[in-house]
Amino acid sequence: MTRAQSPRNRTRIKDAMASAVPVDSLCVKGWVRTVRRSKDVAFLAVNDGSCFASLQVVLEASLPGFDELARIGTGACVEVTGALVASPAQGQSWELKAAAVGVLGDADPEYPLQKKRHSFEYLRTIAHLRPRSNTFGAVFRMRSSLSFAIHRFFQERGFLYVQTPIITANDCEGAGEMFRVTTLNPAKPPLVGGQVDWKEDFFGEATGLTVSGQLQAELFATAFGDVYTFGPTFRAENSNTSRHAAEFWMIEPEMAFADLAEDCRLGEDFIRYLVRYALDQCGEDLAFFNDHVEKGLIDKLEQVAEASFATMSYTEAVAALQKSGQSFEFPVEWGCDLQSEHERYLTEKVVGGPVFVTDYPKDIKAFYMRLNDDEKTVAAMDLLLPRVGEIIGGSQREERHDVLTRRMVECGIAPESLPWYLDIRRWGSCPHAGFGLGFERFLMYATGMENIRDLIPFPRTPGNAKF
């Protein structure tokens, strides 16, 4: 086997597969998924990641070097020039009759991704190779497509994309534990009275990784009207669950001049748009998930794409749960936080579809949510979906300077720690609202994959920052 010169114009397998007519000569490059051989012929399934399907490459015994080529290892990288011809095999329109095969990079039998089915747990240990598997090829193509769909949705609607800071000195956002970011000598930090002297640190104060871009997005909304973020956020929580990662991507739209009802409407439009985009653009990958990961996935998505989303208040939700006769692990009474079991009961049994629960007790929600006239609840909303529970959390924000200041004090947040946040209530304040969607949570929903580690290229969890 010799290293072949690299012709400039390769054809992506996705494009070859979509050809309307046979092609006399084209060149594909990709990785060998499987090899089957007999005395006179060998078949290579070659995949280049451009689509789910592999292209069947036919090597005939007359091909120069046939004996050696037919021993190509699973995982090898090849370039094949040949004729695209109608395939006699079932389930594929085209195959490539090889005229020349070059091996760009060989693979020995120790290649970890052999044909047998591997567990997701095992594949996590080879996260650098798992994108070459069927499942993770499909996962990361969908992740990319839906990332673009997110930008398209907001840009089409005239929302401005704002990249909010990752490193932040705010520690009062209340969304969770933060990672510290520092350049101080780790073994011998400068101390003053037994405490670290953060004035000596890179930023001159204690800083950490952001848990949300919302507060900064609000600042931009009061200049540009409609804005959104899409970037990484962090939680330093020692949660080894299938739904928690230390690093994940979040989408946070924020709209000036919007109230809670408009916020819900945006969330509904957004979810339906993404689901419809996936159905239209990711059909081959979705078909795989539907067959092998979550039976009925496509029906589920079709239903959500067409559903009208219900709305009920927290107070109504509590009443519905109480009169359900259902026995829950966590008892339900007005004022309690809704648990996952409650959320799923509401969306699956009470409503039978997506539902916004609104107007939660102020004591279980964040300081920045707008106080309702009853002084007991705030203009918050959670969107609950069947099978997953909460997927969006949002609120109308408190735009009244005096009320916000009072709420900060009640919640133990010093108003002087967020002067800029109060400033936008001081000058040119306006009603505004927004929400957050955890991107990986949505991907779990859209693919049926059950562990958040399997939706993230290189996941970060307690004890794991590999790759």
Place this chain on the structure above:
Amino acid sequence: MTRAQSPRNRTRIKDAMASAVPVDSLCVKGWVRTVRRSKDVAFLAVNDGSCFASLQVVLEASLPGFDELARIGTGACVEVTGALVASPAQGQSWELKAAAVGVLGDADPEYPLQKKRHSFEYLRTIAHLRPRSNTFGAVFRMRSSLSFAIHRFFQERGFLYVQTPIITANDCEGAGEMFRVTTLNPAKPPLVGGQVDWKEDFFGEATGLTVSGQLQAELFATAFGDVYTFGPTFRAENSNTSRHAAEFWMIEPEMAFADLAEDCRLGEDFIRYLVRYALDQCGEDLAFFNDHVEKGLIDKLEQVAEASFATMSYTEAVAALQKSGQSFEFPVEWGCDLQSEHERYLTEKVVGGPVFVTDYPKDIKAFYMRLNDDEKTVAAMDLLLPRVGEIIGGSQREERHDVLTRRMVECGIAPESLPWYLDIRRWGSCPHAGFGLGFERFLMYATGMENIRDLIPFPRTPGNAKF
């Protein structure tokens, strides 16, 4: 003044301005930029961030509450319902004849953004309000538009978007100093032999903020062919210059089956696409920058959009500099790193346009760049642009397992520290290439703004993590 009820359908000022015909009644909401009044009439310039221009709102003395409304403060947030009519004033087609004005949020005379021109330094201290100024409105609209253009460029070409990790345990990327990420007790870290015991930390090892997603993007390129990253990257360097920030966004495409020439071609296509997109989509904002920030900006961009980019080797570049007769602060000899003064001389005087300099000495470049057959140079490239110097840096990557291992050892990097990076050279390796573009550096070029702090919503620099 009373708080008005918020009508559901506001018209964005951008859309009002683009109207082809007068409109009997519409509602705009935005912030008052200026107020001019006489006895019988008052004019408010209202801006909602949807476009550069403000809409002139005309209040006539017959309007209920005229006396009070005419005293609205600069910076107040208003909603105005009225008739869109042809404007007799120069430079604007339409004005809004108010039928009803509601003040959503007032502003007192202490509002920091008064009509006078403020310095960029001052505006950095009020980064939460500067988006409401002409300059920063234009900056962040362009940032959003060009972010979308980046995704469009790659998605149209079938590149997969991969979100590479922010938190990383790799410390050998060599691109710069890293921030540490930790949850250990900062004042009393666990020590073993006087050193921090990172096993006790959140991830069980020492971690920091990524300086580049390239190594992980390479992993994805060997599964999907063509991929790109677009996300935040970090440098813990105490550089207080106008071109350095601790946190910035980078775009890093990576292509399997590509050599250095194809890498240059992608870089050229990419820059031209972004420049053309800005010219087509951001005309009003660019006109402002052209008039007030960099004279001749639009001509410069038009030239780059049409230019063919030259290529010269580092060896040719050194020879050209040596025979130039120019006296440089830093002397030029083969083997030295090119300084900014050299780069600018090459692109501005030697070539008179964009130029790729290729094939640098291996000793001044990173371990992962492909060793050329001369064993002295590597297949690296930098794209230099007039006025800014280097804007893109890239290379063909070393795909040969044995050569890469040798280069790592030569560069003092333990091969066992990056087993996964070597693995993709072990199984199914292939030629591949990519580059990095600092997004803010490109924005500086596209807007003419001279300080990187003015292209980032909330910049992080030594001593500053405000907002």
